[in-house]
Amino acid sequence: MNHEDWLAQADIYAIGALDGDELTAFEAHLAAGCPECEQHIRKTREALTLLPQALEPITPPPTVKARVLAQIAAEAAVERTVTRLPRRRWWMMGVSALAAAGLLIALSFKLYQTWQEVQHLQALVASLQTTIAEREEALQAGRHELQRATEMVATLQAELAKREETLEAERRERQRVEHAVATLQGELSELDATLRLLSAPQVRLVRLAGLPPSPRANAHLLWNPTARAGVLLTSGLHRIPPDRVYELWAIAGNEPVPAGIFEVDEAGHAYVRLHSLPRDKRYDKFAVTLEPAGGVPKPTGPMHLLGSL
Amino acid sequence: MAADLLDNPFALLQQMASGDGEAFRRFYDRYASLVFTFALRLLGSRADAEDLLQEVFLQVWRQAQSYSPERGSPEAWLITMTRSRAIDKLRSMRRRDMSPLAPDQPPRLEGGTPVEPPTRASEAKLTVQGVLSKLSEAQRIVLELAYFDGLTQSEIAARLGEPLGTVKTRMRAGLERLRGFLGA
Numbered sequence: 115m116n117h118e119d120w121l122a123q124a125d126i127y128a129i130g131a132l133d134g135d136e137l138t139a140f141e142a143h144l145a146a147g148c149p150e151c152e153q154h155i156r157k158t159r160e161a162l163t164l165l166p167q168a169l170e171p172i173t174p175p176p177t178v179k180a181r182v183l184a185q186i187a188a189e190a191a192v193e194r195t196v197t198r199l200p201r202r203r204w205w206m207m208g209v210s211a212l213a214a215a216g217l218l219i220a221l222s223f224k225l226y227q228t229w230q231e232v233q234h235l236q237a238l239v240a241s242l243q244t245t246i247a248e249r250e251e252a253l254q255a256g257r258h259e260l261q262r263a264t265e266m267v268a269t270l271q272a273e274l275a276k277r278e279e280t281l282e283a284e285r286r287e288r289q290r291v292e293h294a295v296a297t298l299q300g301e302l303s304e305l306d307a308t309l310r311l312l313s314a315p316q317v318r319l320v321r322l323a324g325l326p327p328s329p330r331a332n333a334h335l336l337w338n339p340t341a342r343a344g345v346l347l348t349s350g351l352h353r354i355p356p357d358r359v360y361e362l363w364a365i366a367g368n369e370p371v372p373a374g375i376f377e378v379d380e381a382g383h384a385y386v387r388l389h390s391l392p393r394d395k396r397y398d399k400f401a402v403t404l405e406p407a408g409g410v411p412k413p414t415g416p417m418h419l420l421g422s423l
Numbered sequence: 424m425a426a427d428l429l430d431n432p433f434a435l436l437q438q439m440a441s442g443d444g445e446a447f448r449r450f451y452d453r454y455a456s457l458v459f460t461f462a463l464r465l466l467g468s469r470a471d472a473e474d475l476l477q478e479v480f481l482q483v484w485r486q487a488q489s490y491s492p493e494r495g496s497p498e499a500w501l502i503t504m505t506r507s508r509a510i511d512k513l514r515s516m517r518r519r520d521m522s523p524l525a526p527d528q529p530p531r532l533e534g535g536t537p538v539e540p541p542t543r544a545s546e547a548k549l550t551v552q553g554v555l556s557k558l559s560e561a562q563r564i565v566l567e568l569a570y571f572d573g574l575t576q577s578e579i580a581a582r583l584g585e586p587l588g589t590v591k592t593r594m595r596a597g598l599e600r601l602r603g604f605l606g607a
Contacts, residue, residue: 125595126576129566130510133575156495161601163502165570166461168555174459178473179451183444185477186484190442 117150124151128158308387311343312336320400322421327404328352331382333419335400342391346374346400351382351418354404361405362386363413366395373400375409398423432497440488447484455480457498458505464571465509475512479505510573557604562597565590 123140126132132140144151311317317338324331331350338344346362354360359377363370376386391397402419430453438446458479462472482504490500555563568574568582576594580587 122591122595125598126591129569129594129598130506130573131569131576131579131594133577136576157602157605158598159503160495160499161598161605162570163496163499164601164604165566166457166464166502166505167498169460169464171456172460172463174455174473174476178459178476179455182451182477182480182484183448185481186444186447189484190444 120148120151121154124154125158128155129162304387308345311338311341312345314338314340316340317344318423320421320423322346322348322400322402322419324350325417325420327416328418331419333402333421335388335421337388337397337400337423339397342393342397344388346376346384346386346388348376348378348384348386348402348419349382351378351384351402353378353380353382357407359405359407359409360384360402360418361409361413361415362388363401363403364388364391364397365399365401366397369395370401370413371395371397372409372411375405433492436483436487436490436497439484440490447480447487450483451480454498454501458501461502461505462509465506465573466512471512475505475509478508482508506570513573557600558597559593562593562600565593566597566601569594 120140120143123132123136123143127137127140317336320335320337322333322335328351331348331352333346333348335346336344342364348360351360354377359375361375362373364373365371371391373388373391374386376384378384399420399422401413401417401421403413403417404415405413406415430449432450432453435446435450435453439450455476459472459476462475462479463469466472466475479501483501490497494500495503558566564583565579568579569576574582576587576590579585580590583590
């Protein structure tokens with residue numbers, strides 16, 4: 115057989131179809147060593163992979179993947195365990211050597227081995243006890259740590275409560291300040307309005323003189339007849355009990371119109387704003403009477419001040 | 424580039440050899456369909472094909488460290504492994520007289536030729552025309568009988584009622600064309 119013929123057989127062998135005596139003969143040829151045929155078989159097998167790759171692919175069910183993965187995970191676990199098991203090779207060698215030396219020696223070796231096992235176990239027990247003691251110590255340390263942490267949490271909670279309290283006080287203070295600022299702004303804008311009212315050219319100055327109940331009192335009224343508004347400044351009026359109040363009147367002809375109530379300070383001073391009085395009346399006199407607290411729509415009490423335009 | 428590196432079958436086999444389960448998963452995802460399709464075509468039963476798929480990939484995992492690139496591509500390794508296990512199964516089934524092959528039924532060929540597919544493996548079809556158009560129908564029949572059905576040259580000759588020499592010639596010519604397709 116020339117080598118071309120062997121290569122022809124290599125084709126049939128590569129696809130696995132060689133049989134009978136031809137297979138036996140070709141296997142003998144390969145066993146004798148033929149790199150050329152081996153190379154040819156390899157190439158042919160590579161080419162044959164085209165056949166399965168030419169099949170229309172079908173997706174396997176995912177359960178197979180799960181099974182395979184579970185199995186290799188299990189094998190990996192077993193392998194790890196096996197690797198960790200102590201080697202027994204020396205023991206095997208020992209036995210075969212001793213078998214030749216005789217049963218007695220074998221038995222004493224066995225005894226020795228058992229004793230060694232016992233020693234080994236005792237060492238193991240001791241090491242386990244040490245481990246347990248270490249664990250207990252660690253556990254104890256862990257408990258202390260836990261207690262410390264608990265205490266720290268309590269401290270932090272108290273601290274937090276305190277902070278919250280401070281924060282609340284600060285919030286209230288801020289509200290108060292904001293409120294005060296708002297009040298001041300209100301007052302300021304009122305003063306502004308008053309100033310504008312009194313800077314008008316038609317503003318008149320009305321003097322009010324003290325009457326018999328307050329002979330030493332007097333007052334000045336800055337009166338804007340267009341706006342029917344003004345400012346009254348008093349001095350020398352008596353301090354009055356809390357159930358009483360001074361009431362200012364603007365008088366049109368014989369009709370008194372209430373123009374505001376006020377109290378006075380130690381020196382009998384007061385600053386009273388008259389806001390816009392009703393239209394269609396010609397106010398020509400102004401008077402102050404003493405009235406019950408809250409004021410009244412028509413004068414009832416004694417007159418303390420009086421003046422006219 | 425990174426994906427190529429990740430999916431390089433040589434690299435995956437190396438990683439598997441050092442016990443890398445993730446590499447195995449990638450290798451499985453890449454080749455499970457190929458092995459399953461092939462197994463289904465070889466064995467003709469879904470249940471058997473699933474079992475074979477599992478066995479082959481377990482063998483891949485256990486023998487990843489023994490794979491060597493000089494002995495062929497990872498695909499060839501995988502396919503050879505699949506086929507030899509399947510053929511073992513088929514032969515043992517035949518021995519037990521449980522052959523899934525009716526003895527006078529040639530393998531099914533692409534494209535509704537007179538030799539219609541046996542019911543087994545009807546899901547697996549040869550589709551790559553580029554490969555198959557290189558082969559004559561007679562070549563295809565002998566290659567499929569040998570490669571997919573595990574018949575030997577004598578069995579094929581008996582099945583087709585052709586002389587052994589004709590079967591050999593067709594088989595070699597078909598293989599020659601397949602090698603030519605690979606540029607080998």
